[in-house]
């Protein structure tokens with residue numbers, strides 16, 4: 438088994454754990470857990486808030502209107518959903534699409550942690566406030582959307598959630614503009630990884646605005 442196959446097997450085993458997980462009360466109301474999907478060597482990872490009704494029904498992330506919009510946004514920079522890894526902060530649907538609760542986010546945190554370790558993306562695009570708060574708890578999305586923050590060996594780029602942007606024309610424009618900046622940020626991230634390691638690269642505790 439080569440390294441890629443080994444990582445794919447780890448990711449599949451993790452997804453199986455998620456599908457059987459009962460670590461928080463959301464397990465009682467979900468139809469299907471939604472571990473996430475995409476290539477194991479994706480350099481770009483999109484992290485939303487949690488599954489909605491369509492995702493809960495199918496077990497796949499971002500398959501409703503927000504998912505279609507995300508695919509349109511990816512197309513504006515020459516990417517498809519098969520090029521990126523897509524997942525959520527909580528892997529099971531909160532009832533009636535309510536916000537995920539702190540205990541649910543905490544319970545689900547290790548799964549995302551393992552996914553990040555296996556995939557090791559260069560860039561994490563957080564979609565919406567809940568995903569942003571994992572790395573940038575003191576920031577406001579209205580102020581920092583589209584900016585890149587260095588966090589260890591990767592860049593964190595907060596953006597509005599596509600579902601919220603579909604309801605708010607101003608946020609939609611922001612999201613479309615932020616996506617158009619992504620190719621430049623991808624280059625930044627590649628250059629950062631290729632640069633000789635410095636102390637800050639491996640020890641950054643706090644994100645730093647680039």
Ligand code: SF4
Nearest residue numbers: 458461464529544545
């Ligand atoms: S949301 Fe996460 S922690 Fe809660 S049951 Fe689903 S997979 Fe487990």
